[in-house]
Amino acid sequence: MPRISPLPYNEATPDVQVAFDAHVTDYPGSRITNMKATLGRSLLSFQVYMQWYPLYEQVKAILGDRLAYLYAHAISEGSNCPLCTTFFRRIIIDNGERPEDLQLTDHEQAVIDFGSAIALHKGEVSDAVYAPISERYTDAEIVVLVAFAGQMIATNVFNNVLDVKIDEYLYPYLPLTQPQTNP
Template sequence: MGFLAPLDDDDLTPDAAEAARRFLAAHPGPLSPLDRTLLGSAAAFDAYQGWFTLRDELVPYLGERAVTLFSFAISDGYPAPYPAGFFRRELELNGDDPVDPQVTEAERLLIDWGRGLGAGAASVAPGLAARVEQTFQPKLRLLLTAFAGLTVAVCVFTVAGGVELEQ
């Protein structure tokens, strides 16, 4: 068990159970260990679920694969084993090689930028940031930056909390 423990359904407060119900209505499937850990606070759970809202806004612009590659690059660059393992598995399930994916120029840019952001946004080379600015329109840059911030927040939470990826 990690520093923070995932909760069983019986351990959820009424607010947390309602937050889980709302989430599952929009995202069917089992709750992940991360979700079950965040449900220790309905407010924390709701805040982190904003990641899905931003992901859903990015997908029409970039496609699911590019968003997953970006997410993997951020979490691998951090490094955060839980989210990196999750995104690695998602890529593999879709037939991609997470270590050496065949990518477009825009996807390569997202991977490079994501790794830099994961390692520390202040250390992203100005030339890389300029390429992102030249490639993506302002609204998309805003969504990507906000999404990256939430992805880094998930990395911090999972590493600090000792959240373990289910096998």
């Protein structure tokens, strides 16, 4: 059960309804998910978190579409966020790959390791993990990649803290087995 339930559209203030409508219009194919509807309880929070979209577009311009969603998946998995990990699993699967059996170049692996390390180690990235990134990308590109990782982690934290439920449209993309936790 979520700690804060998603705000139904018909209960949202007119300003929030306008923001929801603008988001769906501005980003074709997007929807007001459980996370976004929960964010809708604070218009400013919704607006801030939706800046993820233009930042992700910059990441795609730097990395290309495939590596951008693999990078986001690695960050979400490193943050142990079931909702965001499943969201990116969907993109991976819908693009014809299996998340458990990705075929990666050394460079792609380095980018994924970078994203994962940022999430797993709370930003403490070793020189060995950072070096391949700094050798390939400009300072401005690295700033975008790190800022996006921070935004992705913020999204992961939001979903985890509030126990935002995975949207039904993502159910077919859940892993067949779930990690076991100790009681």
